[in-house]
Amino acid sequence: MVKFIHPALKAAGFYVKASGLPVMLVLFTASVLCSCTKDKDLTDTGIVPVESGEVSGFYILNQGGYGSNNATLDYVDLATGQYHAGYFESRNPDMAYGLGDTGNDIFISDGLLFIIMNGSGIVEIASADDAKHIAQVSVPNCRYGTVSDGYLYVTSFASDGTLYKISLADYKITATLKTGYEPEQLLCLDGFLYILNSGGYHSPDYDDTITVVDLSGFSVDRTVDTGYRNLYKILYADGTIYVTSRGDYNTDPGAVFIFDPETDGITPVLDKPVSNWSHFNGTVYTQSTIYDDSWNETPMFGKITGGTFSESGIPGLSGIPLKSCYCFDVNPATGDFVISDAGDYTAEGTVYYFNADGSLAWSHTAGVAPAKVCWILKKDNI
Numbered sequence: 001m002v003k004f005i006h007p008a009l010k011a012a013g014f015y016v017k018a019s020g021l022p023v024m025l026v027l028f029t030a031s032v033l034c035s036c037t038k039d040k041d042l043t044d045t046g047i048v049p050v051e052s053g054e055v056s057g058f059y060i061l062n063q064g065g066y067g068s069n070n071a072t073l074d075y076v077d078l079a080t081g082q083y084h085a086g087y088f089e090s091r092n093p094d095m096a097y098g099l100g101d102t103g104n105d106i107f108i109s110d111g112l113l114f115i116i117m118n119g120s121g122i123v124e125i126a127s128a129d130d131a132k133h134i135a136q137v138s139v140p141n142c143r144y145g146t147v148s149d150g151y152l153y154v155t156s157f158a159s160d161g162t163l164y165k166i167s168l169a170d171y172k173i174t175a176t177l178k179t180g181y182e183p184e185q186l187l188c189l190d191g192f193l194y195i196l197n198s199g200g201y202h203s204p205d206y207d208d209t210i211t212v213v214d215l216s217g218f219s220v221d222r223t224v225d226t227g228y229r230n231l232y233k234i235l236y237a238d239g240t241i242y243v244t245s246r247g248d249y250n251t252d253p254g255a256v257f258i259f260d261p262e263t264d265g266i267t268p269v270l271d272k273p274v275s276n277w278s279h280f281n282g283t284v285y286t287q288s289t290i291y292d293d294s295w296n297e298t299p300m301f302g303k304i305t306g307g308t309f310s311e312s313g314i315p316g317l318s319g320i321p322l323k324s325c326y327c328f329d330v331n332p333a334t335g336d337f338v339i340s341d342a343g344d345y346t347a348e349g350t351v352y353y354f355n356a357d358g359s360l361a362w363s364h365t366a367g368v369a370p371a372k373v374c375w376i377l378k379k380d381n382i
Contacts, residue, residue: 045085046081050336052334059087059113059376062368066102072368074351099115102118106374113127137154139164141158146186152165152168153186155185157200161179162178162183163211180207182202189236189241208226230254231246232245237284241260255268256268270309286302289325315359326340327373336354336361338354347368
């Protein structure tokens with residue numbers, strides 16, 4: 001039987017029993033100390049410079065091994081062809097525990113860099129242009145975040161499912177709200193939050209709902225039953241909301257569907273889950289990880305155009321022995337893209353940068369489990 005499962009289960013506190021069903025480990029919180037001093041020297045190595053349009057470069061969040069406190073942040077300058085390993089640590093040398101444990105999400109908004117550290121139970125807030133520490137907010141078992149109108153919203157597995165509202169004026173928690181079981185990604189659109197509930201702690205009774213939050217009153221507007229279990233990632237592309245589910249890791253493989261926020265209607269797109277996706281020029285590009293009965297991994301790439309999925313190959317991957325494809329993201333300015341290989345999730349991984357035509361531009365050693373890319377626009381230039 002072919003299995004579809006996101007490889008983050010290995011690195012972020014999940015393991016697989018002989019039965020093939022995942023069991024989530026209990027996450028813990030580690031405090032992170034910080035102060036200010038001069039920068040350490042950067043570890044800079046050369047790569048091939050590329051034309052990157054309105055994007056100057058990108059951060060890559062190396063998730064690290066669960067419980068190992070070895071998450072790191074690298075920075076890539078595409079124009080100059082410089083790869084800066086350990087960038088966060090070099091900018092914040094007096095943070096005793098570095099970035100922390102198990103990086104789960106990263107994004108830029110309003111000149112701020114947000115890094116969600118699941119294992120440490122903190123949200124790191126830094127300057128987008130140089131990754132220097134500004135503040136930390138304690139959010140237990142934090143998962144994903146988004147920003148709207150001066151507030152940061154973070155999903156958490158705490159208390160079965162909680163949404164945290166954090167003021168960006170003073171970086172304090174102002175309110176919390178009960179969601180469905182174990183919420184994952186969330187999307188802010190037209191004054192509402194759409195929160196995907198997974199039920200990750202409730203196997204085999206996974207959640208299949210979307211919690212819709214009205215931000216004007218910070219209250220639950222409605223809860224939508226989707227019929228798809230273990231919801232995971234949400235993407236807004238060209239006026240359409242796409243959602244992927246992970247199923248039950250056994251007989252239900254997961255799926256991709258379109259969600260209509262006006263009618264709460266559901267339109268099936270693909271009977272397989274997607275591990276990573278991003279959109280460019282009217283197309284959603286996807287990557288899934290396929291496992292056979294022996295849990296050997298094979299990456300599958302595809303695209304969704306007009307609500308229809310089709311598989312697609314990448315010429316530059318020929319001859320590259322990807323062991324654990326962990327990250328896939330498209331440059332929003334050029335259509336170039338990044339793929340990472342996490343290897344065995346304990347040693348250093350590899351980042352591959354491809355031109356839009358699928359040819360390989362360069363590759364570079366990364367930290368442990370390179371998991372997420374955060375593109376930096378030239379207005380946020382370092």
